Amino acid sequence: MVDGTRVEACRSCGSPALRPFLSLGRVPIANALLTVADLAREEPRYPLEVGFCESCTLVQLLFALPADAIFDEAYPYFSSFSEDLLAHAKAHVEGLLAAGRLGPGRLLVEVASNDGYLLRHALERGVPVLGIEPTPGPAAAARALGIPTLQVFFGRGMAAGVRREHGPADVIVANNVMAHVPDLNGFVAGFRELIADDGLITIENPYLRDLIDHAEFDTIYHEHWCYFSCTAVDALMRRHGLSLNDVEYFPRLHGGTLRWHVSPVEARTPRVLAYLDEERQRGLTAFAAYERFGERVAGIADELRVLLARLHAEGATIAAYGATAKGSTLVNFVGIDQRTLAFVADRNPHKQGHWTPGARVPIVPAEALLERQPDYVLLLAWNFADEILRQQAEYRRRGGRFIVPIPSPVIV
Numbered sequence: 001m002v003d004g005t006r007v008e009a010c011r012s013c014g015s016p017a018l019r020p021f022l023s024l025g026r027v028p029i030a031n032a033l034l035t036v037a038d039l040a041r042e043e044p045r046y047p048l049e050v051g052f053c054e055s056c057t058l059v060q061l062l063f064a065l066p067a068d069a070i071f072d073e074a075y076p077y078f079s080s081f082s083e084d085l086l087a088h089a090k091a092h093v094e095g096l097l098a099a100g101r102l103g104p105g106r107l108l109v110e111v112a113s114n115d116g117y118l119l120r121h122a123l124e125r126g127v128p129v130l131g132i133e134p135t136p137g138p139a140a141a142a143r144a145l146g147i148p149t150l151q152v153f154f155g156r157g158m159a160a161g162v163r164r165e166h167g168p169a170d171v172i173v174a175n176n177v178m179a180h181v182p183d184l185n186g187f188v189a190g191f192r193e194l195i196a197d198d199g200l201i202t203i204e205n206p207y208l209r210d211l212i213d214h215a216e217f218d219t220i221y222h223e224h225w226c227y228f229s230c231t232a233v234d235a236l237m238r239r240h241g242l243s244l245n246d247v248e249y250f251p252r253l254h255g256g257t258l259r260w261h262v263s264p265v266e267a268r269t270p271r272v273l274a275y276l277d278e279e280r281q282r283g284l285t286a287f288a289a290y291e292r293f294g295e296r297v298a299g300i301a302d303e304l305r306v307l308l309a310r311l312h313a314e315g316a317t318i319a320a321y322g323a324t325a326k327g328s329t330l331v332n333f334v335g336i337d338q339r340t341l342a343f344v345a346d347r348n349p350h351k352q353g354h355w356t357p358g359a360r361v362p363i364v365p366a367e368a369l370l371e372r373q374p375d376y377v378l379l380l381a382w383n384f385a386d387e388i389l390r391q392q393a394e395y396r397r398r399g400g401r402f403i404v405p406i407p408s409p410v411i412v
């Protein structure tokens, strides 16, 4: 396998003016959980480095991996395993119905529809739906629910084909996918091909401002090619004849998520203009803010390394919760391994029985927290902190403590 190629031009605007501001070292692919057989050999590691485009402000990875290195049959993420995410998706569909955007005869297409976690709610309400999901496991799970699903990558050309066969989409939903797309312009061109002229595209992604403000450096991993601000999204959409018209903010979702509303017809709300203005005022459109962020991240990693070493030296048992991609970035960047972490607990049965990439910590069911009652649990899935602390109330009642690593390590 190749080592990854350095990105020479911005994925959005094509400018060569890319400036690096954070290197997380050479780390394995974050979702590539290991089986027993994998433990016998060295896994591939790739540089993980982030930069800023001086031309269109897009923050992006500076090394490219082939797509097949990331999305393979073993891709273990199934959306439906988070209660909060399911509730959010249901509320989204209900909002679109209430606004008259959806109804019988108004087609909803979801890009990266996963196991049907969102479309199932629309289907129940009689809305015609179509899922587009490249990974076979989740696509099959969606079809089993009766959700028509095309197992392909979304983009230019294929989107025109979908329109010919199914008609234009009245609503396209694309949640937590745009950052994963290597051909960003082809992806957005696909939106324009498929959307009805009076249609609405909603795109959700973690917000770059929050990544910077809360030092969420562990949301940086090989599968996330890009990190979006409103300014960068605005430039990207304009290039394809689309307008960023509105924005909604979900502070508790994935550490701070934006839902961008995009349409072929320009109708900007004061709210979206305020976001664009705020980004300018806070310096998110210039390099200096990112340079400071890089320095801050190095400090947090040092702090966490010292804390865990101290607890370990005092004889405390330490486990982790959440065999997540972000956990993989954090654990490998900070340099934690199975000598420090006894196990990683995770509710997802598809992950249990595997080992985490790089650090090689065994993944076990969540019940292990009560069965083995470690003194401390490093919360790697901090984006679901509310939900996990709720579920693990008994572990905490018996004296167990969680270490929340970000924005700076605290014990709760």
Ligand SMILES: [Zn+2]
Binding pocket: 010, 011, 012, 013, 014, 015, 053, 054, 055, 056, 057, 058
């Ligand atoms: Zn650019």
